[in-house]
Amino acid sequence: TIGAVIPTMENAIFARGLQAFQEELRTLGYQLLVASSSYRQEVEEEQIRSLVARGADGIMLIGHDRAPQVTEFLHQRGLPVLVTWAYDPTQTGISVGFDNRRAMRALAEKTLDLGHREVAVITAPLAHNDRARARVEGIRDAIAARGLSVNGLRVIETDYGITTGGEAFAALMRSHPRPTVVMCGNDVLAVGAVKRARALGLSVPENVSITGFDDIDIASVVDPALTTVHVPHRAMGSAAARCLIRMIEEYKGVESQELDANVMWRESLSVPPE
DSSP states (O other): OEEEEESOSSOHHHHHHHHHHHHHHHHTTOOEEEEEOTTOHHHHHHHHHHHHHTTOSEEEEESSOOOHHHHHHHHHHTOOEEEESOOOTTSOSEEEEOOHHHHHHHHHHHHHHTTOOSEEEEESOOTTOHHHHHHHHHHHHHHHHTTOOSTTOEEEEOOSSHHHHHHHHHHHHTSSSOOSEEEESSHHHHHHHHHHHHHTTOOTTTTOEEEOSBOOTHHHHSSSOOBEEEOOHHHHHHHHHHHHHHHHHTOSSOOOEEOOOEEEOOTTOOOOOO
8 A cells, every 4th residue: 555645635736647646556556545734744744644554555745845753753664755746856765756946947047038027926835845945946046047136026925726826916916017927836826817817908928928837737728828837747646656666665776766847838928018
């Protein structure tokens, strides 16, 4: 049995990767138990301890950011633990994922190449979420590399959702100077921003550009389609399952695996308005 703790069951971002993870486990003869932490460290700790008590052979976790006592608990148990949705060579442990910071930096560089200088960000809450923080840092990296000031970068943190993304977008449109591009930490927030832009009588990307991250299905069907970062959800889920089972059955010779997360160029990003 394999245990997995994900931040939330409601988030479509995790669905495809988790499905591939479960399918690959099944072919390898393992069952999956899934728990949700609701983005709360104390709940994640409770769920991890419960999965260990139920005899899980290994644990899959999302991201590197968790309470020290949880890391120590898992280390003491000697249980194989794999991190997914993140790849960070500065972190200890084994992971199968992508470099959130570098992926978002690549998107930010393309955005700056178009001439955007008034950049704003809508992100999930940054506390206890290394992936969200890395994406914001990637934007800051791109801005600083151009010799521009990162102090002017406006960042709004909000809960995951179309409505919350729209509310954050509306707040940014009331600021001065108004951003010419709003970069969102995931596609759902970005869709909320696109929807609210239309309600405010703003044309995307003629009046304001909007970008996302993840490339879930909604990114390509919203109008205009989102420029975003494509996360290889299914490939990551399958590779994570194979890696964790090797950690369980072979004990050694297992290394972290980095997957590519590439910019998907679509209609929602263009040059800034004159």
